[in-house]
Amino acid sequence: MENRKWNLGIVCLAFLFITSSSAEFLIQQVTEGRVSSVLETEYNSSYNLNSNLGVTRVMRDERPSSKIVTITNFSVIKERSEPYESSIFESSGYIWRLILYVTGNKNDGGNNHISLYVRIEDTQSLPKGWEVNVDLKLFVHNLKQRKYLAISDGTVKRYNEAKKEWGFGKLIPLSTFYNMNEGYIVQDTCSFGAEILLVKPVQLQEKVTFVSNPPHNVFTWRIHSFSTLENKVYYSDDFLVGDRYWRLGFNPKEDEEGRPHAIPIFLIAQGFKPNAVATTTWGAVNLRLKHQLGNDKKGYSAAWYPIKPGYGVGLDIILRKDLRHGYLVEDSIVFEAEMVMVSVTKIVPT
Ligand SMILES: *[C@@H]1O[C@H](CO)[C@@H](O)[C@H](O)[C@H]1NC(C)=O
Numbered sequence: 331m332e333n334r335k336w337n338l339g340i341v342c343l344a345f346l347f348i349t350s351s352s353a354e355f356l357i358q359q360v361t362e363g364r365v366s367s368v369l370e371t372e373y374n375s376s377y378n379l380n381s382n383l384g385v386t387r388v389m390r391d392e393r394p395s396s397k398i399v400t401i402t403n404f405s406v407i408k409e410r411s412e413p414y415e416s417s418i419f420e421s422s423g424y425i426w427r428l429i430l431y432v433t434g435n436k437n438d439g440g441n442n443h444i445s446l447y448v449r450i451e452d453t454q455s456l457p458k459g460w461e462v463n464v465d466l467k468l469f470v471h472n473l474k475q476r477k478y479l480a481i482s483d484g485t486v487k488r489y490n491e492a493k494k495e496w497g498f499g500k501l502i503p504l505s506t507f508y509n510m511n512e513g514y515i516v517q518d519t520c521s522f523g524a525e526i527l528l529v530k531p532v533q534l535q536e537k538v539t540f541v542s543n544p545p546h547n548v549f550t551w552r553i554h555s556f557s558t559l560e561n562k563v564y565y566s567d568d569f570l571v572g573d574r575y576w577r578l579g580f581n582p583k584e585d586e587e588g589r590p591h592a593i594p595i596f597l598i599a600q601g602f603k604p605n606a607v608a609t610t611t612w613g614a615v616n617l618r619l620k621h622q623l624g625n626d627k628k629g630y631s632a633a634w635y636p637i638k639p640g641y642g643v644g645l646d647i648i649l650r651k652d653l654r655h656g657y658l659v660e661d662s663i664v665f666e667a668e669m670v671m672v673s674v675t676k677i678v679p680t
């Protein structure tokens with residue numbers, strides 16, 4: 331297939347599939363070189379989601395957003411098994427405390443690790459049956475790298491009356507934490523943090539549907555005084571199919587390199603009808619040049635049309651020399667666009 335760019339004086343590039351019922355048609359693929367990049371990111375079906383679940387530890391530059399506790403003179407308490415409970419702090423509209431076990435929480439498999447938790451406080455003020463869902467990250471400051479080791483497991487932590495504390499028994503191994511080359515303890519000082527982000531399930535979703543043969547899907551465009559037309563793009567009136575206005579465009583005289591004798595016809599996506607949900611729109615169309623007695627010239631194209639108006643996808647509908655074989659009659663031609671499928675996007679409850 332040929333990769334080529336139409337210059338219509340508008341943005342008119344697409345990766346598209348054009349098939350033709352008539353083999354004599356000159357068929358174009360209009361592209362901006364994006365097809366290859368789509369194909370390269372091939373989906374790897376052997377990717378195993380389960381084996382990729384679990385605790386992730388990443389270094390990040392940004393300080394945690396909810397709480398930081400710094401302990402100086404760490405050696406004073408480093409052997410203690412009792413937890414340190416921080417002062418209360420507010421985050422996402424709730425009250426919390428950080429709970430730190432510097433020799434590990436034995437009840438949570440924390441042997442030879444630092445254990446760190448966030449507990450929700452002041453829950454007596456919450457309504458009966460309360461539940462707070464949280465995306466929780468815990469942090470150990472790496473003073474040497476001036477970064478934070480961020481620990482999370484990607485699951486949503488559900489705080490409720492029965493479960494007020496979430497965190498990690500195995501936050502970081504003591505062997506790593508005490509390793510002076512690592513940089514978690516510098517001048518007998520270390521620092522921990524928490525980031526608490528509320529997870530409120532979204533109430534609405536965007537639903538993309540595809541409609542075959544939507545109402546009023548045939549648009550006819552008669553062009554008079556064909557012989558007087560100039561070398562420029564002419565546009566039809568806009569017509570509404572699905573949630574979007576469309577128009578046709580063609581240049582009767584354009585001499586493109588490669589296809590000097592063909593007449594291209596474009597379907598161009600325009601604006602959206604009022605209150606429509608503006609998204610990329612699928613448009614599949616049969617484009618015809620009407621024969622006044624016999625067989626129409628016909629081509630099919632289908633493409634995603636971007637939100638921004640003025641994007642067109644085109645195909646060569648006829649060789650100019652063939653116009654007089656029944657298509658150009660009384661100096662007029664007739665194009666027809668039959669929108670065989672469009673997408674419509676709605677916002678609906680989840
Ligand atoms: C897909 O992923 C598996 C497992 O990671 C790997 O062994 C395989 O080579 C990958 N295949 C391709 C085509 O990338």
Ligand SMILES: *[C@@H]1O[C@H](CO)[C@@H](O)[C@H](O)[C@H]1NC(C)=O
Nearest residue numbers: 402403404405406517518519
């Ligand atoms: C605590 O740390 C500071 C600063 O390093 C030091 O001056 C002080 O002596 C330490 N105090 C104890 C009790 O170790």
